[in-house]
Amino acid sequence: MRPRGLRVRLVLAFVLVTVIGAVAAAWASYGSARGSMVDEAQQRATDEIRRRVAAVTADLTYPPDQGALDRLRAAVGAPALVTYGSLSSAEGTGLGLLTGELRAEVRDREALVFQRVTSDEGPRLLVGTPVMRTSVDGARAPSGIEVYAVRDLTPTQQRIDASAEAAVRTSALALPLAIVLALFAAGGVLRPVRELGGTARRLADGDLDARLRVRGSDELAELSATFNHMAAELQDSVDELRRMEADSRRFVADVSHELRTPLTTLTAVAEVLEGEAQRMTPDARESTLLAVEETRKLTRLVEDLIEVSRFDSGTASLRREQVWVRRAVEDCLRARGLLDQVELDAPDDVTAVLDRRRLDVLVANLVGNAFTHGRPPVLVRLRADDEQVEVTVVDHGPGLPEGGRHRVFERFYKADAARTRSEGSGLGLALALENARLHGGDVVAGDEPGAGARFVATLRRFPREDT
Structure with a gap:
């Protein structure tokens, strides 16, 4: 060895x-x-x-x-x-x-x-x-x-x-002396290497100002100078990426808020047109209903983008209240006309201190994803212990795409690259994950044996004392 x-x-x-x-x-x-x-x-x-x-x-x-x-x-x-x-x-x-x-x-x-x-x-x-x-x-x-x-x-x-014994003793005495000298020499040689490793770990932990002190003009000094140059270039690149990301998020937030007012007007007009659609000619009625549906999709997309911008800016917060979890899930499904289409397996006596609106968004997005990308029947199973609430959504579709176990939570991710348009905004699972994490939990994707895809959301049942 x-x-x-x-x-x-x-x-x-x-x-x-x-x-x-x-x-x-x-x-x-x-x-x-x-x-x-x-x-x-x-x-x-x-x-x-x-x-x-x-x-x-x-x-x-x-x-x-x-x-x-x-x-x-x-x-x-x-x-x-x-x-x-x-x-x-x-x-x-x-x-x-x-x-x-x-x-x-x-x-x-x-x-x-x-x-x-x-x-x-x-x-x-x-x-x-x-x-x-x-x-x-x-x-x-x-x-x-x-x-x-x-x-x-x-x-x-x-x-x-006697001379041979003296030679043996001299050789034996050289061993501890050599070890001591070797430790001193190794310490001197490895000190810059340890400093390099420590500085690299600081960089990896996000301290982009970490630098090495350059001593002398040997190869280690040249390595330190090269490392500092690399760190400076990395810092410039990260700063530029952060600036671009901030500009992008600000642009999305600004555009979303600017679109909100005219979309509110368009939605009101669309609802009026939808009420008059039955008195229109078939071609006009089809065009009107299509415009109404697209307006509603655009409205949902803008609302999702506004919610995403809140998470990105760190302004998203919880409004906790005592919630009967089964009742909240039923209200979510009923509001979307899905109560009769979903099999609900949940005890009646589970309560938790949660943000009811965000729980509604989480369940709606997981169930909506099951109908959009899977096939019925769709099962919603609720379980709870002293620490957390677990909401599981199972469909009977083809399951998760290969390599998509983690990527499904990416924003605007499409399992089929050829599919350029989908029913949803492409942000549903990402928002479900963000809402679960805001509650101190997580969402895990997988496949259910004998069924299709399975999404398990865990939420902290009660807030911690320091939150």
């Missing part, structure tokens, strides 16, 4: 690099010290053997006898072996480590030869050297005497082991 946090990765990388560097340095130092100690021990042993051999060979007579070999062996020090032809003098343990290959190399090279070996007793240094004779003319030649010595390298190995 790879670490995912940036801090963790930075700390691990810093610790890894530091520890690897410390280990490499410690073991390089150990390797150098080890080689130096071994070379020093070898050099000291071979120099001592040369010196002792040279001190005795000046007094030797040739050919040497057994006594001469014994004196030379004693001068070299045990464990040692001195040979001359068939004569030999040996003393000490470990002489069995002297191999035939070592002896052959001494004879062939006619020079001092050494070899390091490991035995059961520990590391040993094997040294072999021929004794050279110097003639009257100064020429040197092998005398036939060979000297072999075994020297114990255990003290040197102990010093090497």
Whole structure:
């Protein structure tokens, strides 16, 4: 599993690099010290053997006898072996480590030869050297005497082991130091990143004035400057969009209010014409009734737009009163001639403190949507508990369009893009949702198993004490 946090990765990388560097340095130092100690021990042993051999060979007579070999062996020090032809003098343990290959190399090279070996007793240094004779003319030649010595390298190995332990301790001590340094370094590197994240969250929460402080001239400073430029551009764009939205809402509100007065006059005229329609010719009557219907639709649209503008401007408010909810729903349906066309499943004893007019608008829009976009029978079901009132409207139409579960509450949303004109204003469900939220509730759309679309409106039954 790879670490995912940036801090963790930075700390691990810093610790890894530091520890690897410390280990490499410690073991390089150990390797150098080890080689130096071994070379020093070898050099000291071979120099001592040369010196002792040279001190005795000046007094030797040739050919040497057994006594001469014994004196030379004693001068070299045990464990040692001195040979001359068939004569030999040996003393000490470990002489069995002297191999035939070592002896052959001494004879062939006619020079001092050494070899390091490991035995059961520990590391040993094997040294072999021929004794050279110097003639009257100064020429040197092998005398036939060979000297072999075994020297114990255990003290040197102990010093090497102590050096290795020191290297291990140095590497181990580097780990906590590396962690501390890594935390400080990661903190310094991640501080601008944390500030960037905090400022981005402030922007996301709506604080468009949030900016970063630009420090220095490195890559992080360049990133901060770029972020500030982006935030400034975003603020300008949002301000422009807000201005345009405010202008649009003001335009809709102004136009709606300006249309209200002439539409009131047109509605009055339309009602007069509707009363005289039966005395008109068929063509005139059809045109008159069409004009009356369209005038009423336009009036409803203007009223809906005025209501929307109240919600947008934040001036919409509740006029709460004690309401018998079933009776209010029946009055809503009766006023629109739908009481006999809707199946009402509601208890008689449910009361709530609500805005009766807004409850009427909510139920009318949900039921009207069920008849417009669904098919009868339409069911209105009322349920309540101690906290809220739930109004459910179910139709038996095709159900919600694919992907339209949330979009149906958008203003002027049409499930069928080819349908350019509908019976309603396209604002009914949006207004139903706004009225439910004004009551501290919500409207949720879905499909009813075995039926069509289902809309569930929840309203807070009683106002909170602080409202």
